[in-house]
Amino acid sequence: MTTQSTSSLLRWLIALSCLLPFLASPVEAQQLPAPRDTSFTVYSAFIKAKKNNPAISVARPTLPSTVQAKMNLTYCTIGNRNLQLDIFRPIANRKKGYPAVLFIHGGGWRSGDRLQHVPMAQQLAAVGYVTVTAEYRLSTEAVYPAAVMDLKAAIRWMRANAKAYAIDTTKIAVWGFSAGGQLAALLGTTNDDKTLEGDACYPSHSSSVQAIVDVDGTLAFIHPESGEGNDSKGPSAATYWFGASKTEKPELWHQAGALNHVTGATPPIVFINSSVDRMHAGREDMIKKLDAFHIYHEVHSFPDAPHTFPLFNPWFEPTLKYTVAFLNKVFKVK
Template sequence: MTLFRHFRLLPRLVVAIVLLVMGVQPLAAQQPLTRDTSFTVASALRKARKDNPTITLAQPAFPSTIQAQRNLTYCTVGGRPLQLDIFYPKAKRSRGYPAVLLIHGGGWSSGDRSHHAPMAQQLAAKGYVTVTVEYRLSPEARYPAAVTDLKAAVRWLRTQAGTYPIDTTRIAVWGFSAGGQMSALLGTTNGDAQLEGSACQTSRSSHVQAIIDVDGTLAFIHPESGEGDDSRGLSAATRWFGASKTDQPALWHQAGALNHVTAQTPPILFLNSSVDRMHAGRDDMIKKLDAFGIYHETHVFPKAPHTFPLFNPWFDLTLEHTVAFLAKVFPKRP
């Protein structure tokens, strides 16, 4: 009987000690990265109810007109599979449906793609292929890893037109909070090699044709921005960038969509709460959009908390504005 067969007869603790002496790390010691669970739908609801006691979690029924595929790997980076869930209409359409990539928030360090599954499902029922997407958070990888992950997800969508009814010429990004910041950055950096990344489906385009920014900052270094205040501990943005904005201002500028607006920037919808600092740079960005003649809309929900798209009564309004905007920029084809 071999040495390792004898180990099965020993207590687990003894086996672990022997393996360590031999220089072999037991599988049980190979702990996965600890996940930051500081931002969840439940915690957001408790916080929002302090000022809005009558609000409820938006949990509409799964529409009977759509279908779903979950836990699909869209890219593997360094052995790490990145996954998404896709929702799409059952009805066939020869040209396919426009696609919407939904990006969750959580300060770049927390949150989960499941947060916006209800929105994705309702959008799919309105005639879109929708995807809720995972990306690497700051405890795992610093900026721009999340951005390159999301661009890879857009490229993945373009590889799937034979499997799902996707119109690859019409892809929108919809993001909340940190996800809103990244949706705006994705849309304003179409074709920017610095943020493209080198993993997965690189022969395809990551260009998007519309942006929905739900309470996501447009500029990190800006008079309206509250990001990067490290006076009481490292801020979420500092953790994401891995350096303060005084140490690496160029990096912080690069991540602000305001600094990338050109004549090629796609149409954009701003949906905002009453928390002004969450949409820092928006008005300056609108001026740039106007100068280039780029279509945009802004809708503000007075007295709404930052997490408004997750809750009633704002969920339906968020859905309505999103659908109306997409209908304008992606009109139905004959």
């Protein structure tokens, strides 16, 4: 064998040795991230909403000078998947820490992006909150309850890293829009529910939250007011998320409705809603349950607003004000 042939053979063997671990590894470890569904973006929502609201504009306030940002932090690794978040906090140090808020984006559990609520998170940080915008696995990647478990892991991460980011671990809230509102309400009503907890990251820390901001998120999937699960023209967004229709696995659809988990331990909640009633299905029934347990709640509505109102002016600022006023009240922030 010539020297050149020996060299070529050696290179081939080295290349093969690099591939062997992947060839021998489980199928799950070889999977690439699912293609991202970009059907719901701020731009697409703007074009749609502008048809009936020509005066609106995308809310893009600048990052306040009093706020520090850290982007693209991994909060949990599941298999070979790194779940990431962004965090915003007041630059000034505070010995006892600041109340914190986890922001959850919408998009039908299938689309959307955590960056969509960075403007709101930044503005809330400017008034004395540590805010986090986290991604979670969408239905193109993992079905229910993966997203719930991911977000509970994000809350555990916040507690595990409380000292580094000046978080008061006794005052953590969730803020969610649309599908994110549904998730926020479910997270808050299932504090300490082991069936939805997951144990992928920081299992020694609590995922409990002390306040809920539900911005146009459904409270019940199987309910007279709900529009979720209509598969007459093909699988609905919720059907994709659950991996089954509501007639096939109604127990999952019931489990995901915050309405079905209200107890005396449910934290205070504010509902901030558009004019689209089906987006907050189950709200009145939930309020009846909250009243029975004497749990504090607020309702704020924008009668002429489209579903995507928190992304746009003129609704961005009043949504922020309702959020701040509610959180200041329940967390006793002066």
